[in-house]
Amino acid sequence: MATSLRRTLVQFTFMQLFSTTAYFSGCKFTLSQPINLYRKFAADYIFNGYQLLAPQQTIITDDKGCIVDIMPVQDAGDEIQQLDGLICPGFINTHCHIELSHLKGSIPEGGGLVNFVQQVMAQRKATEEVVQQAIADAAAEMYQSGIVAVGDICNTANSIFHKENSPIYWHNFIEVSGFVDGAAVKRLAEMEHVYRQFKKMDEQRLTSDNRQTKAEHSPTVYSPHSPYSVSKKLFQLINEQTAGQLISIHNQECVAENELYQLKTGGFLALYKNFGIDISGFENTGLTSLQSWMPYFTHQQPIILVHNTFTSQADIAFTREYSQSQKNSAAIYHCLCINANLYIEQQAPPINLLRANNCAILIGTDSYASNKQLNMLEEIKSIQRATNNNIPLQEVLGWATINGAKALQVKHVFGSFEKGKQPGIVHINHIEDMQLSAQSTAKRII
Ligand SMILES: [Zn+2]
Incomplete structure (x- = not known):
């Protein structure tokens, strides 16, 4: 598709976005008007x-x-x-894949993770025009519903065109995968060109006069996709590339992931077979997936664990030990993507177990491959439903705001109403006695 047409399509969405912003903020000034x-x-x-x-x-x-x-x-x-x-304050969406937005509605609900992964791999391809428009539409939706910063998983450079001038702050996790040790060096090298493109965009944003927030930096870092798609050698290579940097990983999203590491059985074996992946070199550890891979990280990396649907008390205790074993106690965050879990596995994550352990909880929307909207308030509503409204709303809002800002290392700008910050302001309506209702919606007002 011609770049000019692509630009026009995306600009159209930008114009819609900003006209809405202007409406809310009343900030259509001309020189003759008082400011x-x-x-x-x-x-x-x-x-x-x-x-x-x-x-x-x-x-x-x-x-x-x-x-x-x-x-x-x-x-x-x-x-x-x-x-x-x-x-x-504006919401921090700590887990998304904006580049998959064109998959909206294309994967049936309830098929389980193994089936889901196969479908995403099969359906990733679409025309550039479709991909770019879907990214622009999804980003506009996130902005308008109050999201100010996103931890975004990138397998491709497809989202750069949008992010170059986005009013949202993006922390880009360049996702690496490959379950065969022999291909580890090659798989990391294949992602290097994506990594370099994001780095270049970040440098350009840093020197741009058009910065829209005080968050000047748009970090780029390698991250492992998941325990079932990254080999031991590849984990070790990613460890060397990410010293001291925040990483993100899909963690214990289904039972089969633990089964793979504990017994070398379960649903993933069929997936490897379907894709012709030879796993004869994989040795199961007898431990859960989390307890198997986490020790590969040895350079004080803070880690966002995404999903945690099948995380146990023993796993949480293990993360504590990892954290304490690292110099400066590397922070561990547990990101909930409840609507994606309900979409794929029809199972909610163990929210109260995480709370009982004082885990640092975050909220993410995941992608349009496994969600019907990219809307943090809808995630909060599902969390409230799954826990019978027993968690105070202000606690869950803290996960969606200051906790996310701490995790993405932008709490100097986002996450709270404090002097000097530029956190965005979100308006949530239809609230009674500090409880959301089904009609509650969230809109960014600044
Ligand atoms: Zn994800």
């Missing part, structure tokens, strides 16, 4: 990233959304925008 330097917001509830504020508070920002002050309504003067429901 209001401050914007003021009050709501029934204000969650600041850590806790609910006392009633009758006002968030004051400059025209770029930087938090200038938080003060009682009676001291904040006039022109306060009063909102029903709740306002909170």
Whole structure:
């Protein structure tokens, strides 16, 4: 497809995006109009990233959304925008694959992970036009529903065209896979050209005058896909490439993954056979998958464990030991993608087990291959449903805001209402007694 047409299609979505933003923010200024330097917001509830504020508070920002002050309504003067429901900082979506957005609705629900992986591999191909438009549409949806930063898994450079000028902050995990040791060096080398393209984009963003947030950096780092798709040798190569850097991995998404490592049996054997992958060199460890691969990381990497649907108490204890064994106690994060788990495996992750262990919990939408929307509030609603509304809403909002900002190492900009930050402001409606309702929606207002 011609670049100009591709650009037009994507720009169209950008225009839609910004006209909506302008509508919410009222920021269509011309030189002849007076410019209001401050914007003021009050709501029934204000969650600041850590806790609910006392009633009758006002968030004051400059025209770029930087938090200038938080003060009682009676001291904040006039022109306060009063909102029903709740306002909170912008959401941090810590697990997504924006490049798979064209797979929306194409994979049937409930087929299990092994079947799902085969279908994604078979259906990845689409025209560039379709792929680019789907990326632009999905990113616009995320922006409008309050997402300000994304931990995004990249197998290709397809999303660079969009990310170059995106108003969202992207942390790009360049995903490496290959389950045969003999091909490990080659598989890493194959991803190097993708890695370099993202690095180049990051350098260009750093020097651009068009930066839209205070988060100047758009990091790029290698990450392993999953325990069932990365060999021991490849894990070790990724370990050497990622010293001290945040990595992300799909973890214990299905029973078969543990079975593979414990017994060298289960559903993945058929998948390897279908794709002609010779696993005769794979030796099972007798341990769960997590306890098998985590020791390969030895360079203080903070790790985002994604899914954790079949993670046990013993696995969580193991992650603690890993963390403590690393210099500076490398942080371990548990990212929930509940709607993807329900879509693929029809099983919710062990949310209360993670809470009982004081795990640092995050929320991700995963991709359109396994979700009907890329919407953090819909993830929060599903978490609430799966736990019978027993978790205080402010706790789950903390997972979606400050915890995500800490994990992606952008808490100096995002995740909470604190002076000097530029976290975005999200408005959630239809809230009663600090409970979401089925009608609740989230919209970014700044
Ligand atoms: Zn994923």
